[in-house]
Amino acid sequence: MITSGNKEAYVRSNTASGNEKIKKLIVAAQEYERQRISRELHDELGQYVSTIRFGLESILSSLPTNATEAGRLAHLFSIVDKLDKEVGYFTNSLRSPVEDEGLKQIMSSFIREWEQRSGIPVKMIFSGSDDDLLDYDIKNALYRVMQETLTNIMKHAGASRVGVYLQITGSRVTLVVEDDGCGFDVKKSGLFQRRSIIWVLSACGRGLRLPADH
Known part of the structure; x- marks a missing residue:
């Protein structure tokens, strides 16, 4: 037999349990989305940054060191290098610790x-x-x-x-x-x-x- 007091406690207990499950599902969904974004940053944006970097390196190597364009390209290369490091940082920060x-x-x-x-x-x-x-x-x-x-x-x-x-x-x-x-x-x-x-x-x-x- 369930009294009104026991029934209220039972409902509260089940509600708390349900809320906890919902919280875990939300956290799991957030972690999944982080992993997806991390992979896309690494695979897509990382690839484009690497392509730009190699292109700039190729152009720089073909120019005289005292050329005006060389200085500008060197500046662009430093920006791309910084962007590459930022992409790596954000990719790593989005990943979750593995189980072990x-x-x-x-x-x-x-x-x-x-x-x-x-x-x-x-x-x-x-x-x-x-x-x-x-x-x-x-x-x-x-x-x-x-x-x-x-x-x-x-x-x-x-x-x-x-x-x-x-x-x-x-x-x-x-x-x-x-x-x-x-x-x-x-x-x-x-x-x-x-x-x-x-x-x-x-x-x-x-x-x-x-x-x-x-």
Whole structure:
């Protein structure tokens, strides 16, 4: 026999379960779209950039080094080279960690690339156990949180130093990202889409401190 109180609890439980499934489907669809865009950037745009680069190299090699056109072409070549690096950066940033790839490994790789692109040094401290016990969805969400946070720091925070701290204890993980900049509007950053696993402090003059705890 189901009383009204039990029935209400049952409905709430099923609604929460349904909402969780919907969230997972949305995240899966977003990841699929990221992979599709990443492949197209690499296969299509990357191919065009490479063709332009080889064409410019061929023309440059046939011109005298003191020719006026050589200087202009060299400038264009530097722009194309920068574009090629940007395409590579965005292609890599869109990809998701593979199932058997360590969270620390993929985070370190992205952070090194981010440092080169932004010119902002990052202090990384990874402690605790390996991430074998972490669910893939959790690893992916934490990676995306770090990625989106660093992107917003580079664009809006005016920071000169950043710290990324990851601690794993069994199946529990804590991620903290902080900087010495002026903060940014978290509501407009896209991070609130992941508010089920994070809380954020961002205020002008106090920089950003973003702990993600699971």
